[in-house]
Amino acid sequence: MKRPEPVQVIKQRRDLGLARLVESVPYIGWLGITFERKGDELTATLGFSDRLIGNPMLPALHGGATAAFLESTATIQLAWTMLWDEIESGRVDPESLTPETLPRLPKTIDFTVDYLRTGLPRDAYARARVVRSGRRYASVQVEAWQDNRERPYAAATGHFLMPARDG
Amino acid sequence: MDRDEIDRKSRIARQFIEVIPHSRALGMEMEEIGGGTAQISMPYDARFIGDARTGVIHGGAVSALLDTCCGAAVISAGDTEAVTATLDLRIDYMRPARPGQRITARATCYHVTRTVAFVRAIAHDGDPDNPVATAAGAFTAGGQKRRSTEAAS
Numbered sequence: 494m495k496r497p498e499p500v501q502v503i504k505q506r507r508d509l510g511l512a513r514l515v516e517s518v519p520y521i522g523w524l525g526i527t528f529e530r531k532g533d534e535l536t537a538t539l540g541f542s543d544r545l546i547g548n549p550m551l552p553a554l555h556g557g558a559t560a561a562f563l564e565s566t567a568t569i570q571l572a573w574t575m576l577w578d579e580i581e582s583g584r585v586d587p588e589s590l591t592p593e594t595l596p597r598l599p600k601t602i603d604f605t606v607d608y609l610r611t612g613l614p615r616d617a618y619a620r621a622r623v624v625r626s627g628r629r630y631a632s633v634q635v636e637a638w639q640d641n642r643e644r645p646y647a648a649a650t651g652h653f654l655m656p657a658r659d660g
Numbered sequence: 661m662d663r664d665e666i667d668r669k670s671r672i673a674r675q676f677i678e679v680i681p682h683s684r685a686l687g688m689e690m691e692e693i694g695g696g697t698a699q700i701s702m703p704y705d706a707r708f709i710g711d712a713r714t715g716v717i718h719g720g721a722v723s724a725l726l727d728t729c730c731g732a733a734v735i736s737a738g739d740t741e742a743v744t745a746t747l748d749l750r751i752d753y754m755r756p757a758r759p760g761q762r763i764t765a766r767a768t769c770y771h772v773t774r775t776v777a778f779v780r781a782i783a784h785d786g787d788p789d790n791p792v793a794t795a796a797g798a799f800t801a802g803g804q805k806r807r808s809t810e811a812a813s
Contacts, residue, residue, distance in 0.1 A: 519709040520718035544685035547728075548743070555682035556746035557727040561720020592712035601719045605750040 510580045510587035511535075514572055517592040521565050524558065528569060533577050537566040539617040539637075546614065554612030559637065563619060563649040564604050567633040570621035571599045571653055597656035599631060604651040612646050613639055631655055666694065666738075683728045686721060696737035696769040700729045704760050715759035719793075722783055723751055725765045726795040730779040733767035740769075740777055740801040747776070749797035757792045761785035767795075777801040 525540040547555025579585035621635035692699040710718030734744045767781035781795040
């Protein structure tokens with residue numbers, strides 16, 4: 494049996510792959526979204542800033558900021574699921590990844606957001622679940638919460654066009 | 661609703677857009693508002709790119725534009741308050757926006773009940789007949805003031 498790889502080698506490879514993927518989407522950086530990885534599971538954080546506000550009287554997060562947060566989480570989760578296989582199989586070396594060499598990002602076909610509660614002026618978190626991923630189309634569900642995981646403030650479903658893959 | 665009332669609501673709507681930090685941060689500009697219709701545009705900006713390889717604007721930025729435009733259409737319609745919130749919004753992405761092009765959204769609030777406003781919108785990058793995205797959503801209508809009036813009567 495092959496000896497397992499040292500933990501640091503595995504972590505570094507996966508974290509680098511994720512970082513390169515996230516860097517290829519400038520808008521994620523502008524909004525202030527970061528991703529935390531536990532194995533292949535991702536949790537996104539939308540760090541609060543004043544420019545995310547949509548209603549200054551309440552104040553409350555802008556619906557568009559919430560939609561972008563959910564859509565970014567869904568897209569990255571989907572792309573990460575594809576990239577994970579490529580990296581773990583050794584077909585892709587994260588060191589060599591640039592926006593030009595990364596697998597193409599899935600394209601959003603449609604995205605529907607349910608606004609369940611007012612987005613409060615503080616950090617928000619989101620996790621996405623790839624419900625189905627075929628050769629051409631994928632369906633992803635995503636939920637965002639703030640203080641309490643059991644009380645989501647927004648949820649969304651989206652369909653995505655998968656990039657053409659060789660073979 | 662008389663002419664003065666319409667003007668007053670349009671002025672409120674215009675000012676309201678200007679004080680929305682997220683919309684301002686995205687560089688949105690109100691081009692037209694009134695009678696349940698709004699048109700808002702957003703410049704191309706490298707910070708709003710969704711795919712570094714193609715330079716195409718992120719769907720989330722287009723969502724924010726459409727959401728803002730739908731909200732403006734709602735508050736400019738008759739029988740609504742000057743504040744609204746999105747209940748749900750569905751966006752269909754027809755094609756990627758051309759890099760470098762300004763994006764324009766146009767929303768129409770086509771039906772209002774005492775509590776809900778229904779809105780449709782399109783976003784295009786130059787030709788309204790060739791949209792980059794369309795949206796359909798439900799927004800709150802009839803704010804706190806109306807509800808408290810109802811409660812008192």
